[in-house]
Amino acid sequence: MWDWVDGFLRAHGNARPLKFVPLALLIAASSSCSRPSTPVQDSHAYDAGSGSLTGATLNAAPNDPPGEWRSQARDYANTRYSTLDQINTSNVSRLRVAWTFSDGTLNGHEAAPLVVDNTMYVVTPFPDILYALDLTRAGEPIKWTFKPNPAPMAKGKACCDTVTRGVAYANGKLIYNLLDDHTVAVDAKTGKEVWRTKMGNVETGETMTMAPFVVGNKVLVGDSGGEMGVWGWIAALDVDSGKELWRAYSTGSDQQVRIGDDFKPFYERMKGKDLGTSTWPADMWKHGAGSVWGWISYDPQLKLIYYGTSNPSPRVPDQRPGDNLWTSTIFARDVDTGMARWAYQTTPHDRWDYDAVNEDILMDLPINGQVRKVLVHLDRNAYGYTIDRVTGEVLEAAPFAYQNWSTGFDMKTGTPVVDPDKEPHPNVKLVNVCPPDIGGKDWQPSAASPRTGLVYADIFNICMDVTDIEASYIPSSPFDGMDMNRYPAPGGNLGEFIAWNPATGKKVWSIKEIYMTMSGVLATAGDVVFYGTADGWFRAVDARSGKVLWSQKLGSGIIGQPITYLGLDHRQYIAISAGIGGAATVRADVIALRPFDFPAGGNTLYVFSIDGDSMSSGPGQMTSKDNVSKAQPETGNGTQH
Amino acid sequence: MNLRAIYSAIGIAALALLSALGGCKHSEGGSTTTRAVSFPSDDLIGTVPLGQVAGEPARAVTALSMDNPYHDNPQAIQQGKQLYIKMNCAGCHAYNGKGNMGPDLTDTEWRYGGLPIQIYETIRDGRPQGMPAWGAALPPDEIWKLVAYIQSLGGTVSVSDYEHSRQGDQPGEQVAPEAQADAQFAPTMPIFPIPIPAKTQTPSSSPTPAKAGEPKP
16 A cells, blocks of 8 residues: 555656556557548648657647747647747656746636746736736846726626636737726737727626637637626627627527528538527527637638637526527637638537537547548537538547536437436436536636647546526526536546547546646647646646656646746746636535635746746846846845845 | 623623614504514615724614514515525525625625625615615515525624624634535545655656556556
8 A cells, every 4th residue: 555655656746647558559559550641731830749649730820939928829729739848758857936926816817828028928817907027037027017997896797706818919919808898908018008998798797708819900809608698799809909890699690690601500400590599489599698708719721710609598498498509509700700601519408508618729630531620629518529620510529528418429410419317407406417517628728739649638527416496587697597516426536637539539548636627738849738736736747648747736726727938048937827716616615626625715826947947046046137147246135226 | 701701791782772672663663563574764774884983983883783674584584585596696696605606695704794784785785896786676675585584594793793793803713624524525536645755765757667557658
């Protein structure tokens, strides 16, 4: 026993990697002999590794400088992959804290910081303060602070904590959404507001938490409020003026949804006129949600954006018979016009709160001898989808997390087969429904590496007991009706970090975690992937073997998104925010997700480097205004002067 | 005089004040039943300050000592529970009242005051961080029923506790062991103790021999 524990701890801290060895070998073997043809090389493609398990190519557009991190997902394809490789499998165990930054707020910290032109931009949860940190000066001091002063009312309208999922950089501006339904642009140099556009009315229960996504001169934004009976939408604004260019609703008439002659869904169920109203009881679509609070990706060749819509409102399915289109749906839209090209509803007539808002990672993937342009989407409903992003056809669909709501997947109709015993009805307590409302995986974005061809994701292993209670629509209050308790699924662990093969729809390896895993993932060319846990462990893992190479416990739980960048000293850094909150803590009564040793809230950004070295840290390091590392022995106390 | 005795004295004084007020109400209404319900008037509620009264720290605000006429009425509590669900209170504060988008209603931590009349005021007038004002949608007796239901959840601040809760003269709570005891659904995956190494540990960078259960590349 002690021998085992000792070996385990030496290798992994307190993580317990579970390895599906035979499976991994099988995949490796089959992919090497069945790889059909050389993938079509794109001039913007990341360099693939010789050891790719899938042969996938990933597009690096818009080709941001390798040492910077200018958007939440780093690239249009949403890979969260960095070509930096100073930190790699051979030295990552020497990662130490180089510096930290505390932002003074205590709600959930879900955003990734950005690094542009030797400045780091850090945004806080409500009141959505934006800090610029000067990476050219010792101690990375604050360069400017922007306080947007959002309406306090918004705090009580956000379902899942007063979070923001981050900022986007474009044309010298930082653009982000305020919880009170305004999109703002801030001058990156001065920290002054450039424009502010009111996108919704917070008094209806609508908020905004997603990170804007920039394509050319357009910035795409959407709303939150799937539990508030909002009318969900996505909109494109002009980057320089903030003027709204188009808006597409998630329910309503074809005109409102921006469905026209070009709309060609793959499956019959999604063909027809005005399905955004006809798949609902009269007028229920007006408060049917389909909010757009997750991630957007973009294919620069097809000029299409991809994103998902939220659950339908209310969360009591018997109040809204029908498929409830276009909620829990993935859309492909023309970025210039906003017109829909195809749509695919992941969970028709969603009964469990299985939003389709999770990220869509774009890959060119060899499948059955053909390179297909696909999007990989690990849905809240626990199915991992590989979808042809030209046509909307499902190529692979297989559960990546424990689930029992569906007995299988009908590839002909592209629909999971529902187990009728897992359908909730009002005032009936339904036990053991898996996954729960927050899904087999929530918004926390996965990463992909062209070197392995795999997708890396923080997922959940959670079930719920649920009782539906009929909800009334009262503007200003929630339109919800779901009373539930969550607890661990079989295995007893709440979290899991997995490597997913999108060509086969199979896990390659996984690491089980006691507590929830709800952080973003970072993949790097050093073949190291990074993730965090809700109880505060930040880990570096070998992208190929799944072996935990390094762990550190941070001051709070981690639901942020790790990034990497190059400093002025050409040194590679890894950054992550620790500040538990969000859906991981939104239900104070759900003790299963907040056991007694669960961490308290926090607000610290941790920046790591090899041995903790940086321009201004380390033994005897002193600073001055003129020279970041010039020793000043006469002062003797290392402070600025 | 120890703290407990002080609390008792204050409690008795508050109770005396309360029964005096109650008696007054009953005689005004001409009612002879002990369970007659009459609500504090809007004028009286209007005298409830949100903060302390400047310059007059010892001044007693009569309205603050008004209890909820429904506070021990099981039927009203049941009706309050139905209202709590019907008016979507549960959507923000959870079906068990323990908080969700909105604050926990089962504890003694109240941003705008946890006395019955303060909770009444909060429901009627709303609060700036998202709480709607229900005064236009619900008549006073329904709001008082909601207050009764919230009081029945075990938290809030009772009229007799007001003085010491206001100044913090109350014991703290140790939450961890209770949470552990309540953790019927807690994760069951084992949490391993850290063994104390006998000697200096192997540097982490050196390869470790593979053991059963460990991943193999």
